[in-house]
Amino acid sequence: MIKAFIFDVDGTLAETEDLGHRRAFNEAFKQFDLDDYWSSAHYRELLKVAGGKERMQHYWRSNGSPLAQDQALVDRLHRAKTQIYTELVAKGEVQLRPGVADIIHHARQQAIRLAVATTTARVNVESLIRSSLGSDALSWFEFIGCAENAANKKPAPDVYQLVLQQLRLRADQVIAFEDNCNGLQAANAAGIERVVVTPTFLNEDEDLSLAWQLLEDLTQFDCGALQAESI
Ligand code: XBP
Secondary structure: OOOEEEEOOEOOOEOHHHHHHHHHHHHHHHHOOOOOOOOHHHHHHHOOOOOHHHHHHHHHHHHOOHHHHOHHHHHHHHHHHHHHHHHHHHOOOOOEOOOHHHHHHHHHHOOOEEEEEOOOOHHHHHHHHHHHHOOOHHHHEEEEEOHHHOOOOOOOOHHHHHHHHHHOOOHHHEEEEEOOHHHHHHHHHOOOOOEEEOOOOOOOOOOOOOOOEEOOOHHHOOHHHHHHHHO
16 A cells, blocks of 8 residues: 655656756856856756756766866855755746646645655755745655755665655555656665656656656546555
């Protein structure tokens, strides 16, 4: 019987990547007088590397730029980017994807526990949940696994393992909701077989064949089937 839903954030709860993170990276580059600019097409490639700092380092490394080695600059840039991102989200510029709010409300009604498993920073998660679901919605999530508490980012299983441990649940007692291949691999590597994947335009070309359910969006997810299963 399913006891918890574990949600990825970026791309799954909301299309944060292009409208939020990419814009924030570009704005931070400007603030630091860097010429770098990431187009949507380029960002689609860069997304294969999870984590904002890791993504910038990968980008400069592949350009042969010395900035890749400058950890202090990467840290300062990432702080600026996070500030810009959370302000964008707080202004309501990023909306939940279709069906997400309904599934969360359904879970609460059915006493299905809720958690988050993401590679992004905790403040980003808090900002999105507050602005899109209301100021008390953070308390609905029993545990938030995020960049600060998982050593290795997706596709490593760390964040999912940590969430399962915190919830004291087995992998077969949860459903994970993801949007991309890194997330699907991370959940599978933690032993979670039921992974519902709802890709966005940024990752629809990825191999998502190992998804338990591959859906356009979460309006297509059948909560009724879960009830039948638990009878
Ligand atoms: C999300 C990410 C994040 C964001 C940037 O991956 O890769 O790194 O793009 O956030 P997932 P930070 O959806 O698989 O969790 O800059 O805070 O790292």
